Amino acid sequence: MTRPVLQVRGLTVRFDKNEVVRGVSFDLNRGETLCIVGESGSGKSVTSKAIMRIAKPGRIVAGSVLLRPDDIEPVDITAHDDDSAAMREVRGGRIGMVFQEPMSSLSPVHTIGQQIIETILLHRDVTPADARAEAIESLRRVQIPNPERAIDQYAFEFSGGMRQRAMIAMALSCSPDVLIADEPTTALDVTTQAEILRLIKRLQAESGMSVIFITHDMGVVAEIADRVAVMYQGEVVETGSVDDIFHNPQDAYTRKLIEASSKFTIIGDHDRGGALPSANPRTLLDVRDIDLTFRKTEGFLIRKVRENRALSKVSITLREGENLGIVGESGSGKTTLVRAIVGLLQADSGAAFYHRGAGEPVDLLKRGALRSLGLNREIRMIFQDPFSSLNPRMTVEQVIAEPLLMEKKLSKPQIRERVAELLDKVGLSAEMMSRYPHAFSGGQRQRISIARALAVNPRIVIADEATSALDGSIRSQILDLMFDLQAELGLSYIFVGHDLGVVRYFCDRIAVMRQGELVELGTAADICQRPQADYTRALIAAVPATRPADRHLIPKEGLA
Amino acid sequence: MVDRTGERLLDTQGASNAGLEGVETQRQLVLRAFRRHKLAVFSLWVLGFLYLVALFAEFLAPHNPHEVNARFTYAPPQVIRFIDTNEDGGWAFRPHVLGYKVEVDPVALRRTFLEDPEAKYYIHFLPEMQRGDERALWGLFQLEHHFVGVDGRREVMFLLGTDRLGRDLFSRLIYGTRVTLSIGLVGIAISLVLGVLIGGSSGYYGGRIDNLIQRIIEFIRSIPPIPLWMGFAAALPRDWSPLQIYFAITIILSLIGWTELARVVRSRFLALKTEDYVSAAWLDGVSDLRTIWRHMLPAFTSHIIATATLAIPGMILAETALSFLGLGLQAPVISWGVLLQEAQNLRALADAPWLLSPGVAIVVTILAMNFLGDGLRDAADPYGENH
Numbered sequence: 001m002t003r004p005v006l007q008v009r010g011l012t013v014r015f016d017k018n019e020v021v022r023g024v025s026f027d028l029n030r031g032e033t034l035c036i037v038g039e040s041g042s043g044k045s046v047t048s049k050a051i052m053r054i055a056k057p058g059r060i061v062a063g064s065v066l067l068r069p070d071d072i073e074p075v076d077i078t079a080h081d082d083d084s085a086a087m088r089e090v091r092g093g094r095i096g097m098v099f100q101e102p103m104s105s106l107s108p109v110h111t112i113g114q115q116i117i118e119t120i121l122l123h124r125d126v127t128p129a130d131a132r133a134e135a136i137e138s139l140r141r142v143q144i145p146n147p148e149r150a151i152d153q154y155a156f157e158f159s160g161g162m163r164q165r166a167m168i169a170m171a172l173s174c175s176p177d178v179l180i181a182d183e184p185t186t187a188l189d190v191t192t193q194a195e196i197l198r199l200i201k202r203l204q205a206e207s208g209m210s211v212i213f214i215t216h217d218m219g220v221v222a223e224i225a226d227r228v229a230v231m232y233q234g235e236v237v238e239t240g241s242v243d244d245i246f247h248n249p250q251d252a253y254t255r256k257l258i259e260a261s262s263k264f265t266i267i268g269d270h271d272r273g274g275a276l277p278s279a280n281p282r283t284l285l286d287v288r289d290i291d292l293t294f295r296k297t298e299g300f301l302i303r304k305v306r307e308n309r310a311l312s313k314v315s316i317t318l319r320e321g322e323n324l325g326i327v328g329e330s331g332s333g334k335t336t337l338v339r340a341i342v343g344l345l346q347a348d349s350g351a352a353f354y355h356r357g358a359g360e361p362v363d364l365l366k367r368g369a370l371r372s373l374g375l376n377r378e379i380r381m382i383f384q385d386p387f388s389s390l391n392p393r394m395t396v397e398q399v400i401a402e403p404l405l406m407e408k409k410l411s412k413p414q415i416r417e418r419v420a421e422l423l424d425k426v427g428l429s430a431e432m433m434s435r436y437p438h439a440f441s442g443g444q445r446q447r448i449s450i451a452r453a454l455a456v457n458p459r460i461v462i463a464d465e466a467t468s469a470l471d472g473s474i475r476s477q478i479l480d481l482m483f484d485l486q487a488e489l490g491l492s493y494i495f496v497g498h499d500l501g502v503v504r505y506f507c508d509r510i511a512v513m514r515q516g517e518l519v520e521l522g523t524a525a526d527i528c529q530r531p532q533a534d535y536t537r538a539l540i541a542a543v544p545a546t547r548p549a550d551r552h553l554i555p556k557e558g559l560a
Numbered sequence: 561m562v563d564r565t566g567e568r569l570l571d572t573q574g575a576s577n578a579g580l581e582g583v584e585t586q587r588q589l590v591l592r593a594f595r596r597h598k599l600a601v602f603s604l605w606v607l608g609f610l611y612l613v614a615l616f617a618e619f620l621a622p623h624n625p626h627e628v629n630a631r632f633t634y635a636p637p638q639v640i641r642f643i644d645t646n647e648d649g650g651w652a653f654r655p656h657v658l659g660y661k662v663e664v665d666p667v668a669l670r671r672t673f674l675e676d677p678e679a680k681y682y683i684h685f686l687p688e689m690q691r692g693d694e695r696a697l698w699g700l701f702q703l704e705h706h707f708v709g710v711d712g713r714r715e716v717m718f719l720l721g722t723d724r725l726g727r728d729l730f731s732r733l734i735y736g737t738r739v740t741l742s743i744g745l746v747g748i749a750i751s752l753v754l755g756v757l758i759g760g761s762s763g764y765y766g767g768r769i770d771n772l773i774q775r776i777i778e779f780i781r782s783i784p785p786i787p788l789w790m791g792f793a794a795a796l797p798r799d800w801s802p803l804q805i806y807f808a809i810t811i812i813l814s815l816i817g818w819t820e821l822a823r824v825v826r827s828r829f830l831a832l833k834t835e836d837y838v839s840a841a842w843l844d845g846v847s848d849l850r851t852i853w854r855h856m857l858p859a860f861t862s863h864i865i866a867t868a869t870l871a872i873p874g875m876i877l878a879e880t881a882l883s884f885l886g887l888g889l890q891a892p893v894i895s896w897g898v899l900l901q902e903a904q905n906l907r908a909l910a911d912a913p914w915l916l917s918p919g920v921a922i923v924v925t926i927l928a929m930n931f932l933g934d935g936l937r938d939a940a941d942p943y944g945e946n947h
Contacts, residue, residue: 344839376845389836393858406845452840 004069005030005177005210006051006095011063011078013043013050020046020058022234028178033204033211035221035242037257038231039471040442044214047231048180051212052091053082067094068177093123096171100183102163106155112139112166113151116173123174138169141206142199161192165199172203179204180212185220189329190498194542194553197224201554216471218261219501219544222246223553230254242548260473264501265546266528273505274483277321277492283355284492285318285341285379285460290350290365292333292340292516310336311347311516318460321486323493325507325524327500327539333516334496335384338462341494342381343370354379377407380453384465386445390437396423396448397433403456422451425488427481443474447481454485462494467502479506500543504528512536590862593939600935603928610925614738616697621731622709622717624693625894629716629726634912635660635673637721640683655683657710657717681715683708721914723902732894733918739895741925743810743879744872750814751875752868755821762822763829764852770826777819785816789878793887802893809888813878817871824867828860862936870933873926880922896922 006028013021021043028034036044049055051065065077067090075094080086091097099105107115116135120126126134132151139147142165155163164184171179181200185193201224204211215221221228225242230251238251249255263273292311298304311333318324326334340347341364353361354375362369370376383389390399400419404410410418420430426447437445446466453461463482467475479502485491497503503510503524510527512519512535520533531537545551595601613620629635644654659679663672686705689695695703710717720729762773792812796805832838833856841855882888883897884904891898899918903909909916 342843344842371842371845374845376843381840381843383836383840385836389840391837391841391855391859394855402841402846403844449840452844 003030007066007069009064012061013058014061015058024236026229028210031208032226035213035225035228042231043234044231053087093174095178096176098167098171098181098184102167111152116170119173138173142169178210182214191542222548223544260476262546264505266504269525275487281319284320286353287316288351289313291348314518323507325503325510326496327503328513332513334513377456379460380458382449382463382466386442400452426451460492464496590939597935599931603931606928614741617735617738618695618697620707621734623728623731625732625735632722632726635722656680681710720917735894736896744875747810747813747875748868751817754818759822759825763826832856866937873929
C-alpha cells in the first residue's frame with residue numbers, strides 16, 4: 001500500500017541567476033523514510049527548504065509540491081506565498097523540520113517549553129495549560145529525562161543531543177504528516193547520532209508519519225532509509241529502494257558514493273589501506289603519562305579556579321611507517337593530546353620522547369624544545385578546518401613557502417620550484433600557486449595544507465580530524481593521497497578522528513580516548529572486532545553500517 | 561582546473577568557485593565589494609571634494625575671510641543669476657549677482673537689505689586679488705588671483721551672506737573646512753597609534769597586562785567627555801598661539817578617542833590568536849613579530865581603517881562642540897565650530913538664519929564619513945559570509 005503524502009514534481013529553485021535545484025521529482029509515501037543524499041552544494045538542503053517555503057532568497061520558478069495528493073483538496077505548496085496563512089499552517093502544522101545546528105535553531109532567550117507551547121498554540125485551538133501539558137508529553141516522547149523540569153530550561157543548558165531531541169519534540173508537537181530532518185545528526189557524536197536515529201525511527205513507528213532525511217553520510221542512509229534519492233549538482237540522479245541503491249546502483253555518481261563509503265567498514269580483519277609498515281618498526285615517538293588541566297579563574301572578588309582535566313596520564317607510541325589513530329567523542333581530549341605534543345598547548349607533566357636518528361631521544365614537552373631544535377619541521381600538523389587553517393590573505397605559494405622561508409636553506413627561486421613540486425605532488429597544478437585559498441574547495445584546501453606540512457620533509461604528520469570536514473568521496477581521495485605520500489616519503493601519521501570507519505581504514509593501531517583518558521590501545525582490527533572496554537564496544541555499536549544488510553542501530557522488531 | 565585525481569568531477573564547490581575569481585587579489589575583492597556600496601562611493605566623492613576645498617581654501621574663497629565690511633553686517637545671501645537681460649529685451653549668459661540696497665525702517669531703525677537691480681556684479685574666473693587682500697597658499701605662495709569672484713573695489717559677492725562684522729560667510733566656511741576636517745584626521749592619527757599599540761599589546765600578551773589596560777580604558781570611558789575636555793581646554797595657557805591651541809585640542813580629543821580603537825584592535829587580536837592558521841604559522845617556525853606583522857595584522861588593517869573612518873566624525877563633532885562652547889579654538893582661527901558660535905545669539909539667528917550654514921556643512925560631512933565608514937567596514941573582509 002503506497003499512498004504518497006508528498007508529491008514533488010519538477011521542482012526548480014533559482015538563486016539570482018543560478019538554478020540550484022533543477023527539476024527535482026520524488027514521492028514520499030505514508031510512513032516511509034526517504035533519504036536525500038548528496039554532497040555539499042548538491043541542492044539537497046535547498047530542496048527541503050523549498051518544500052517548507054523557507055528557501056529565501058531562492059525562488060521556486062517551476063514545478064509543484066503537493067501535500068496529500070490523493071485528498072479531495074490537496075495543498076499545493078508552490079501555489080502559495082512564502083508568508084501566506086496557508087503556508088504558516090503547513091509549516092509546523094503539517095510538515096515539521098529539524099535542522100543541523102540545534103543551538104542556532106532554538107531561541108537562546110526563551111525556554112524550551114515556551115518555544116514548544118508557542119508552536120502548539122499557533123496551530124491548534126487549545127488553552128495554554130493544555131498546551132503546556134502537551135509540551136511536557138512531547139518532551140517525554142523524545143525521551144528527555146525529567147520533562148517537567150526540562151520544559152523550563154533553556155537550550156544552552158542542554159547537551160547537543162538533548163537540544164536535537166527538543167527540536168524534534170517541537171517539530172512533532174502538532175503531529176505533522178511529514179518530518180524533514182536536515183542533517184540532524186551531522187554535528188553530533190556517533191553514539192548520540194545512534195540515539196537520535198533510533199528515536200526518529202521509534203516516533204515514526206508510533207505516529208505513522210513520513211520522514212525526509214537529508215544526509216551526506218551513506219552509513220546513516222544504510223541504517224534508516226526505505227527509499228533513497230541521490231542528488232548531484234541540483235538534480236536527482238537516481239531514486240530507488242535502499243537495497244537497489246546499495247546493491248544495484250545505476251548511476252555512476254551513486255556507485256562512486258557507495259564505493260567511497262564501503263571502504264570504511266569496520267567489520268572484518270582486513271589490513272588498512274595503503275602500503276603497510278615493515279615487520280619490526282622502531283619507535284619514533286614515545287608519549288608517556290601526559291597530564292594537562294585547563295584552568296579558568298572565575299569571579300571578581302572571590303577568585304575561584306575551575307579545573308578541567310583534559311588529559312590524565314595518557315601514553316601512546318608511534319612506530320616508524322605506522323599510522324596511529326586516536327578516536328573518541330568530542331571532549332575526549334584527542335585534539336588536546338596532539339596539540340600538546342606539538343607544543344600548541346603546554347602539558348603539565350609527562351614526556352614525549354622523539355627518537356631522532358641515532359642520538360638520544362628528545363623530550364618534545366620541554367618548553368620550546370620543538371621550535372628551538374627545528375623539530376617543528378620534522379613533526380608537522382594538518383588541521384581539521386580547511387577554511388581556517390589557511391591564511392585567507394596569503395596566496396597558496398606564500399602559505400606553502402612559509403615553513404621553507406623559516407628554514408632559511410633555499411633561495412627564493414628554489415623555494416618557488418619546491419612549491420610547484422609540492423603542489424604537483426598533492427594533485428594540484430603549479431599554476432594555482434598565485435591564487436588565494438578562497439578560490440579552492442574544501443578538498444583542495446586540505447591538499448594545500450598537506451603540501452604545507454610536507455614542504456620541509458617531515459617524518460611525522462599529525463592529522464587532526466583532517467578529513468572530518470570533507471564530503472565522503474573527497475575524503476577517500478585525501479586519504480588515498482596520504483597513503484601515496486606515505487609510501488613515497490616514508491611518513492608516519494597520527495590520525496585523530498571521530499569517525500571509527502575512517503580511522504579503521506587509515507590506521508594500523510587505534511587508541512580510544514574518553515574524557516581525557518586512554519581507554520584502550522590496540523591494532524585496528526582488534527579494536528573493531530574484539531574490543532575489550534565497554535566504552536569501545538558502545539562506540540563500535542553506534543557506528544552506522546555501510547550496507548543495509550548490516551543494519552544494527554535500529555532494532556528490527558518491537559521498537560521499544 | 562587541472563586535477564590529477566579527478567576531484568573536480570565530484571567537487572561541486574570547487575567547480576563553482578573555479579572561475580576568474582581565483583586570480584583576484586584581496587585588493588581587487590575589497591574594491592569590488594566597496595563599489596557595490598553606492599552610498600559609500602558617493603560619500604567618498606563628497607569627502608574628496610571637501611578635502612580638496614580644505615587644501616586650496618585660499619585659492620577658492622571669493623573674499624578674504626577676515627575682511628570686515630561695516631556696510632554689510634548681516635547681509636543676506638545673494639543669488640547667482642545666470643541670464644543677463646538689458647533694457648531692449650536682449651539677453652546673454654553672464655552670471656552675476658545683484659548688489660544691495662539698504663533700507664532703514666524709520667521706527668525700529670532696523671536695516672533691511674534689498675536687491676538692487678541696477679547694480680550687477682559680474683562673476684569672473686580667476687579675478688585679480690583686491691588690494692589689501694593678501695593671501696598665500698599654505699602660507700607659502702603669494703596668490704595674485706583667486707578662483708572665482710567679482711571685480712572692483714566696491715563689488716561684493718556674499719553667497720552665504722555675512723556675519724556680524726560683515727565678513728563673507730562662504731569664504732569663512734571654506735577656510736573653516738581646513739581646520740575642521742584636518743583636526744579629525746590628526747586626532748585620529750594620534751588615536752590610531754595609541755590604540756594599535758596599547759590594544760595590540762593588550763590582546764597579544766593577555767593575562768595581567770590585558771586586565772590592567774582594559775580597566776584603564778573602562779575608567780577613561782566612564783568620565784563624561786564634555787566636562788573632561790572642558791577641563792583640559794580651560795587649562796590651556798591663554799598666551800598660546802592659535803597653532804599651539806589647535807594641536808593641544810587634537811591631543812585632548814585623541815586622549816579619549818584611542819580607547820575605542822584599542823578595544824577593536826584587542827578583540828581582533830584575541831579572535832585571531834586562536835585561528836588555526838596562526839597556530840600553523842607558529843608550527844612553521846614563524847617568529848612572534850612576523851606572526852603579528854604577516855599573519856595577524858593584514859587580517860584587520862581594513863577593519864582598523866573602517867573603525868578609524870567611523871571615529872573621525874566623533875572627533876569633528878567634539879571639536880565643534882568645544883569651539884561652540886568657546887573652549888576650543890578661538891578667533892581668529894576659523895573652524896566650523898567657531899563659525900557656529902555666531903549662531904548662539906537667538907536674535908542674530910532670527911535676523912540671519914544663514915549663520916547656521918556651517919551646521920549644514922557639518923551634518924553633510926558627518927553623514928558622508930559614516931556612510932564611507934560603513935562601506936569600508938562591509939568591504940573590509942571580502943571573505944565574509946555574504947560572498
